[in-house]
Amino acid sequence: MDDIKQTERAGSGNGSLTGKAMNFMLERFPVEKMNFHYMFEQKEVPVHSMSWGYYTGGLTFFFFVIQVITGLFLIFYYQPTVSDAYLSVEFINNHVSGGSLIRNMHAWSSSAMIFFAMLHLLVTFAMKSFVKPRELTWIAGVILLFITFTFGFTGYLLPWNQIAVNATKVGLQSIEDVGQYLPGALSTLPQVLRETFQGEASVGQSTLGRFYALHVVILPLALSALLGLHLFQVQLHGMSRGVDEKPKRSEKFFTAFFFKDLEVWALAFFILFCLALCIPFESFLPFPLLAPYDPLGATPAGIKPEWYFFFVYYPLELLPFWVILLASLAAVLVLFLTPWIFRGTSRKTLRFIAVLAAAYLFVMTVFGQAIYEALKS
């Protein structure tokens, strides 16, 4: 509906580059639609077989809010120094009222946020929600996903235990390893990047300080700004149709869909509360990895990144580094250029690609270790 109107309006611009750029921006930011009536009262959500996909973005946002609230509580007690970080986490767990529950909610919701961010990306891809005029919404979403991953990477170091520090070392080393495949002056860029993040010769106080600053100030600010743009675009352009056939009916965003969204969030909060109350997130890790980091001790066995990096971690363990580097570069390029690469692709094909990608992510995350052991033996 709105897509067609937007497309028609695109033809009215003049041929110069400035004119095209102006038209591009006007179509993505139509001033006449920037009002409460259009963005809330008039907004409708199509009802069809893929309608569940409309809730994935809201759930990602909900878990981000949980992250912010629980993170603020943790800041009261967490000490970002190598001597006290581990002890402060122990203190939160054992001596602060409700501390272990809050910390568990933070850990569980971080995983949930990343899970729903990935699911949201796959669903919007399958529903072809990236086509004109929603290219900027898509690109902002992809950057948001990368910021979310960086949140996970920086947050992993903060407890300062064996797995935290050793996994961060491996991660930072991987950044530096990219340099050997880059030409000329570019080859030193990854090393500079690593040194900037690390702050000193090895992972230490400077690294912890920088990761903490990134995790609690820089990334939340960047994410909030981009999230604002993303949500503004979603409200401005409305929900995409999502399916090929014309939906038989639609419902008002406010109040019908918003109310359902609240119900889903309530259910998500209840599940999160039960999980945080009953299963400490750390119980999934072998206990030697939870010991305080000992710079003079041997690296314990079983160092791995968080589950949401398994899709790249296990291939890295099995294949040459340059293969993974090329594949990752290609995947990132395809992600950013999706609105232009797949604009003519049918939803059926997009759905097939999304299912394949989901299957790959599932297999690598759940069976990655078994595949690795089978291929290595």
Next chain:
Amino acid sequence: MIKMDVLAPGILLWLFAVILSGPAEVQAYPQFQEFVEKRSKQPVNCAMCHANGNGPDGQKPGQTGGLNEEETKRLEQARTAFEKGVEVESPILNQFGNEIVRSLGRKKVIALIREPEKLYDELPAGSDIDGDGVPDRDEYLDGTDPTNKFHASPLKLLFINLNQFKMHVALAALAIFSINLGLGHLIKGISLLSRKRA
């Protein structure tokens, strides 16, 4: 002149004590660790029973080279606990290690080296040092930390804690439902008011 029939049992007892208490360097028993790693498919280290994750040998806290006079005394006392029921506080063992020595005695522990799977049957069923609800002997088989209440088999913890916190869960469900119901009505009210005004 000392008679041999009086001396022989004394010598035997001394030999027995020397053999079981081990040489100056403390003997760790990696057989238990190897069994648990194989069974649970989880990396396990000496911290399961020892105070230091790198084992009892070394100069760090919880290792033989890092003990003070009082700790050395406690270690010597623990070394003589051959029979079960003796309260021990060995500084090189953690709570679980000391509990094993207390409930089995060192003689039995050494006898189990060749059959580490039988340690499960020998450990008291009701012992749960960290109070997480999972018995220590189950944690031994699962390769989880028996001294950390936040570490045990996730599935076992789920059922134990769900049962323990069922009132919390019920109250949370009630609170979330009430808030949701209230918010829903508030939104509907605002919507009705705005429609009336329009």
